[in-house]
Structure formats: C-alpha cells, structure tokens
Amino acid sequence: MSAADGLRPGESEAERYDRNWTDVLQELRVLQTGSQILTGFLLALAFQPAFANLDDAQRVLYLVLVVLSAVSAVVALAPVALHRVLFREGRKGLIVRVGHIALVTAMAVVSALLVGVLAFVFDVVAGEQAAWTAGGALGVLVVLLWAAVPLALRSRR
Numbered sequence: 723m724s725a726a727d728g729l730r731p732g733e734s735e736a737e738r739y740d741r742n743w744t745d746v747l748q749e750l751r752v753l754q755t756g757s758q759i760l761t762g763f764l765l766a767l768a769f770q771p772a773f774a775n776l777d778d779a780q781r782v783l784y785l786v787l788v789v790l791s792a793v794s795a796v797v798a799l800a801p802v803a804l805h806r807v808l809f810r811e812g813r814k815g816l817i818v819r820v821g822h823i824a825l826v827t828a829m830a831v832v833s834a835l836l837v838g839v840l841a842f843v844f845d846v847v848a849g850e851q852a853a854w855t856a857g858g859a860l861g862v863l864v865v866l867l868w869a870a871v872p873l874a875l876r877s878r879r
Contacts, residue, residue, distance in 0.1 A: 739814035746801060746821040753825070754798050757832050760839055761791040776846070783842050790835040798828040833864045 730738070764787055767773055776784065801821035808817055841857030 736814065739818050742818045743805075743814060743821065746818060746825055749825055750798050750801065750821075750828070753828055753832060754795070757791060757794045757798065757828075757835065760832075760835060761788075761795065764788050764791055764839070772846075780842070780845060783838065783845070787835060787838045787842060790831055790838065794828050794831040794835055797824050797831060800824045829868065833861075833868060837861045837864065 728738070733741075764784070767784065801817065801824045804820055805817050837857050837860050840860050841853040844856040845853035
C-alpha cells in the first residue's frame, strides 16, 4: 500500500476506502474509454469491403482481438457490478481490493489488445515483419511505462 493509499491525518478507514474507490472508478473510466474506442474500431472493420481480403491468420488475430476487447470490458466493469451487489453492506474495503485487482487485470488485457491492434494494422498495411516489429516495440514500451518505471519509482520511496 502506498503512502497515498494510507490513512491521512484525520481520515477514518471508511473515508480512505471511499477515496480509494473514487480513484479506482476514475482510472476505470479512463481505461474503459480507450477500450471502447478500440472495440468500436474492431467491430467496424468486419463490415468493411477489404475485410474479405484478410488471410486466415489475420482473421484469427482479428477474432482474438475482439475477444480481448470484450474481456477487457467485462473485467473493467466487474468492480461496478460488485459494488452494486454489495452496496450498503459495509464491504467497501473488499470492493476496493477487488476493484484494484480488476483494474490491474484490465490494464494487462488492454495492453495485449493495444499491441495486437497495432500488429494487426501493420500486418494488413505493411506485412508480417512490420507487424512483429511494431507490436514488439509497443510491447516493450508498455512494459517500460506501465510496469518497469512505476515499480522502480515505488521502490525508491
């Protein structure tokens, strides 16, 4: 637990859970907006005339991306569903913990989705080698910015 998540002076545990829940919801909103845009993009592709020109591997990748998109939405909405079920039952701490786990999981799924979408587009436009290069580069960037840098900064406190 980081200092920002710990109790602040004069803050009760219930107030901390409320603050943390607000943080989780705000982060979920950002994540959902991006994944919803990607989902719309993916769903629109299937109805484009050029979609018929995809080879079997590209179709499989497309379907994997659609599934990842759906999974990201379900995982990102899970904390909201949990909150609805446990509303007013005094279980905010549990809701915040599950929300955190769901948010981290959704970020992992969305990172795979982003890398996959970029690779898919590069594959269709520039070929398989370009897809591997672009997807790999974005994968490295995601690992650096979403995992390595935050973990390094956390270890410095």
